Amino acid sequence: MLKHRKKEDKKDHKKKSHSSIDSPRKRLFLFILGGWLLLLLSNQVDEFSLYQGAFVATYAVGIASIILLTGYSGQLSLGHGALMAVGAYAGALTINNLKWHPVVALIMATLIAGLFGLLLGAAVARFSGPYLAGTTLALAISLPSLANQFPILGGQQGLIFDVGATPARFGDEFSPYKWFFWIAALAALIIIWFVANIAASRFGRTFRAMRDNPIAAQLCGVNVARQKVTAFAISSGVAGLSGGLLVMLITGVSPSAFPLSLSLLLLSGAVVTGLYNLKGVILGGLVLVVIPEIAESLLTRIGGSENLAISLPGFLVSALLILAVMFTPNGPEHIFKRKH
């Protein structure tokens, strides 16, 4: 009997260690496969779809940053738009003043936003619940307006974010939209892979422990304050990359590109597709891009007024948000799991 159990234990152990080696490899393989599929896809679809695909990737990165902070580490932020603005300005300054390659600019966007998040997090991450929400909300409205104070940031007009001509080695046929799509999709794949690895690592485990029970986590030797700052800094960096991608797509950065509604839109996207699961990020990005399209096609069918046309997308996103909170609060996949 004892022997039998021991055997089972061993088997169990073997299985576990096997899967823990296997899982990151499997994940990497999946991401590479996904990238290859996207590459194939980018040759098949038209330019407008490519442009929209780039937006999906951008929003997915933004949503990943919110899932990491709010979903995994339990800090509600209403100001990710501001962090995106930091990344966007950092990237624009790198391109305009240092004349570096756009990819380097995007990396700079990530790093500088991460550094900003580290400093900010050191000050605010110890605030709990509504206090953090209030601070980040204030940040979301105040930071973009600060750009008007500094001439180097271009004031109300903002800065140009021009990635330049597409590389010559891709030939003349290669459109700038495809170039955008490649950059955005690759950046999204890399960063989401990175966030998924963090979530599966020791960090992710500590974040979840701290979210579910901060006191118990502290008793287990987790330095809660430091981990909160870490989560805030990583999430800021990811948000900064998303901001850099966003202004690459709209070819310029200005204070008005980062309204409060952007922060809330990303939060909606994260909640709708499951705040506690990274699998939903692409879906989340897709939802945010597709809803205005749905609204438009609805309007052409029923023929609404101009007021309706402007307000309908917001209405749909909000309605979806409320339905998601009411019926699938812990993510859409729980619809299927609830049965047993």
Place this chain on the structure above:
Amino acid sequence: MTQFITAVLTSLSSGAIYALMALALVLVWRSTRVVNFAQAGQAVLTTYIGYEVIQRTGSYWIALVAAIISGAIIGAFIDRFFMRPIFKRVTSGPIVLIAPVVATLGLLGIIEAVIGIVWGLNNQSIEPPVSNAGLNVNGTVIAFSLFNAFVLGTVALAMILLTLLFQKTNIGLALRASAYSPEISKLSGIKVDMVRTLGWAISGAAGGLAGMLYVPSTYLFPNAMDILLVFGFIAAVIGGLESMVGAVAGAMVLGFAINFVTTYISTTLVFPTAFVVLILVLLIRPSGLFAGKKGRSA
């Protein structure tokens, strides 16, 4: 010197409006532990109702009463038919803490979109009941108008009425008790659910009043109250979210900081000032100026 006195007076009158909004948020937070972001939507909806009443009757005063009453009705309605089902439904998982807040954000989006569909996005204006032109003091026109004085007086009156309600009546006692400890209140025979709905109604009425006092100095559009909501929330956080005195104090701190910075330094620093004040207060006292004892907030 005139500049200084003007700055003080305008600080008081803008602080008064922030205070109403902060109070509306604190009232809901105390009883429900929810930051009600939909308050901006409720307030702008009641102000549109007030605007319609003015179009029909031409009287600001009837519109003011209509806005306050409809604010109370909308607040009670939201609690009864929106928040209560959400609290019943969402009971497990880490989402519990943020689901209600996210739901109010969604509600805010819906209300503003519906207003945009019904009334359009154009700026409307509401004529103030008394002159909005700057007062003339010894030949110099200052930035403080008769309407600002009216705002200040009305808010002071509303505060006195609220204080009387909370401190001197049985309803006020029930409101305080069920915010302090719902279980014990239930055991002593208070219908906690109903009292909570009443709290939402009072909060909605305060929001309605805030809208009718705020809009005449600016314009009415679907997002008109968003900024007021943010300032009200910052004021409430500065005050500690728990205490009504704290909300008023926080609003005054914010009002003075913003108006003095815009008077003496630069008019473009409104939002950064709010952020800096909030951060400074929270760094010194992480749960606000007038936060209750730790044991209270559970």
